[in-house]
Amino acid sequence: MGKKLTINDIARIAGVSRQTISRVLNNKPEVNESTRKHVQRIIEKHGFRPSLQARSMVTRQTNMVAVLLPDIANPFFGEIVRGIERTLRANNLNVFLMTTEEDAGLENSYIQLSQNYNVDGMILCSPRLDEPNLRRIIPKISPVVLLNREVDTDGVACVFVDAYYGGYTSAKFLIEQGHTKIGIIVGPPRAYSSMQRLEGYKKALQDFNIPLEGDLIKQVEADNKGVHQIAEQLIKKQVTAITTYNDLAAAHVLQTCTDLNLKVPDDMSVIGFDGIEMTHFMNPTLTTMSLPLFEMGQTIANILIKMIKGNETFDKITTVYPILKEGRSTTPFKVLGKKLRAGKKGELT
Known part of the structure; x- marks a missing residue:
């Protein structure tokens, strides 16, 4: 296999300067039409493709955006990435997607890698980094858009979910049920x-003047391991409803209820988060x-696109409010109470 041609090789073959080749590659206007066509024929003949690093040295842009997420397997992130990717692609920007599995070491390594690649910007969801x-x-990597984090500093914008509102709602x-x-x-x-x-x-x-019971508050890791066991513990505490921090955890709760011969919502109400x-x-x-x-x-x-362009105003902070969408996994307590008083198999003991 022959040596891969460089931009200098193409300039020598075409008999023009390196700067002229760069202008043609980047569709700059400062090249007359006959020279442009001549260079394009040389490029096509030799199948030349400029390296990302070489292009970025000339344009100071790579047309690449780094997206750093903890877990792409979670549908929450998958759907967000779909919206990100489609929008960036429509603006001639490519996605450099990295998942960290919530490993702080990987996060730092990937951020350094993004810096080495001279990405035009980064979208960062980093629960580990303080x-x-x-x-x-x-x-070092600005502009940056943070997801579900808020840091007041130059070169960053924040988009976050009002989770307090969601937890309250x-x-x-x-309670109103x-x-x-x-x-x-x-x-x-x-x-x-x-x-x-x-x-x-x-x-x-x-x-609503309801006493807070600490043993009704349970924590799990982000991978949802242990939800089944925790749901069992809550059920033994005779809760009549369980609210969770995401829909995948709620799915585990539904399965736990099934395993214990409890019916949702007849014997237990369950609420998720994310949609x-x-x-x-x-x-x-x-x-x-x-x-x-x-x-x-x-x-x-x-x-992020507005931040990259540098000549457009953008919102430093964007808040997204969740909306309660009723499915069939919740029911008023008075309905539940009738079933329990009737001594049906869903009785929580």
Whole structure:
């Protein structure tokens, strides 16, 4: 296999300067038409493709955006990425997607890799990196859009879900249905949005004068391992409703109820969070705090595009509010109470 041609090789063959080749490759106007056609024929004849690094040295742009996420297998992120990718592609930008599996070492390595590739910008969802680290990193890779994090510094915009509102609204909905023994499953403490859901839950109990029971608050890791066991623990505490930090955790709760011969919602009400597509296919369909995930991805991408262009105004902070969408996984407590008093097999003992 012959040596791969460089931009200097093409310039020598065409008998023009390296700068002329660069202008043709980047469709710049400062080249007369006959020279442009001559260079294009040489490029086509030799099948020349400029390296990303060489192009970026001339244009100072790579047309590449790094997207750093903890878990692409989670449909929450998958739908957001779909909105991001489609919007960036429509603006001639490519996605450099990296998943960290919530490993702090991988996050730092991928951020360094993005810097080495001289990406035009980054979309960063990083539950592991603390604020001092984010403040140190952002100037090196800006512009940056943070998902579900808020850092007030130059070169960054933030798009986050009002999880406090979501936690409050889901708990309030259950309380207004007559439930007072409500369990909650939240993610790890490092996940800011998960902790905000918990604070909203606590405020709803307070507003309705329902005592807070610490043993009805359960935490799991982001991979949802242990949800089945935790759901069993809550059921043994005789909760009549469980609200969760995402729809996948809610799906685990539904399965736990099935395994224990409990019917949802006849014996237990369950609420999720995110509104991923699979909630429509659960049995029963899931009541959830729904988010416009695809549109969130579009919003994130459009903000970053404005930041890259540098001549357009953009929102430093964009807040997305979840909306309660009722499925068939919740029921008023008075209905549940009748079934329990009738001594049916769903009795929680």
